[in-house]
Amino acid sequence: MKQPLDPDMFSECRAAESPLIRIGDKWTGRIVRCLESGPRRFSELREPLRGITPKVLTETLRAMERDGLVERTVHREMPPRVEYELTSLGRTLREPMAACCAWSDAHQTQVWEARDAHERSTLDLE
Numbered sequence: 001m002k003q004p005l006d007p008d009m010f011s012e013c014r015a016a017e018s019p020l021i022r023i024g025d026k027w028t029g030r031i032v033r034c035l036e037s038g039p040r041r042f043s044e045l046r047e048p049l050r051g052i053t054p055k056v057l058t059e060t061l062r063a064m065e066r067d068g069l070v071e072r073t074v075h076r077e078m079p080p081r082v083e084y085e086l087t088s089l090g091r092t093l094r095e096p097m098a099a100c101c102a103w104s105d106a107h108q109t110q111v112w113e114a115r116d117a118h119e120r121s122t123l124d125l126e
Contacts, residue, residue, distance in 0.1 A: 025060070027049065027052055027056065027057070027060045028060060028063075028064060028069075029093075029097055029100075030048075030049055031045065031049070031057075031060060031061070031064065031070075031084075032069070032086065032090060032093050032094065032097060033097075034048055034049065035070070035084060035085060035086045035090070036086070036091075036094065038085065039073070039083040039084065039085040040083065040084055040085075041081065041082065041083055041084075042054075042057065042058075042061075042082060042084070045057060045061075045084065061084055064090070068087055068089045068090070069086065069087060069089055069090035069093065070084050070085065070086060070087060070090055071084070071085050071086075071087050072084055073085065
């Protein structure tokens with residue numbers, strides 16, 4: 001017989017209530033990759049992030065700045081130049097992201113096969 005799940009199993013983990021790790025969203029991990037080699041301007045980030053709207057890029061960068069992952073620097077020039085750069089905290093995401101990428105590369109085929117099998121079984125039920 002299985003043990004019931006502890007209703008307080010997440011009480012020790014504050015991240016369960018307010019996740020600290022942002023790399024699960026669609027764009028944060030990609031932005032981290034774009035900033036690995038140093039500061040970039042907003043327009044430079046948009047190029048490899050095909051499909052991101054300016055609004056979503058702005059919101060994501062602001063959230064990353066709020067979380068201490070990115071630093072925004074405004075250079076007092078005409079016109080003003082703004083650059084985004086990973087903070088030391090933001091750079092610590094590179095290792096877990098690399099592990100996630102390695103896992104995805106190693107298991108991608110299995111996940112696709114599982115998805116296909118699930119889709120086929122769902123269609124059979126209809």
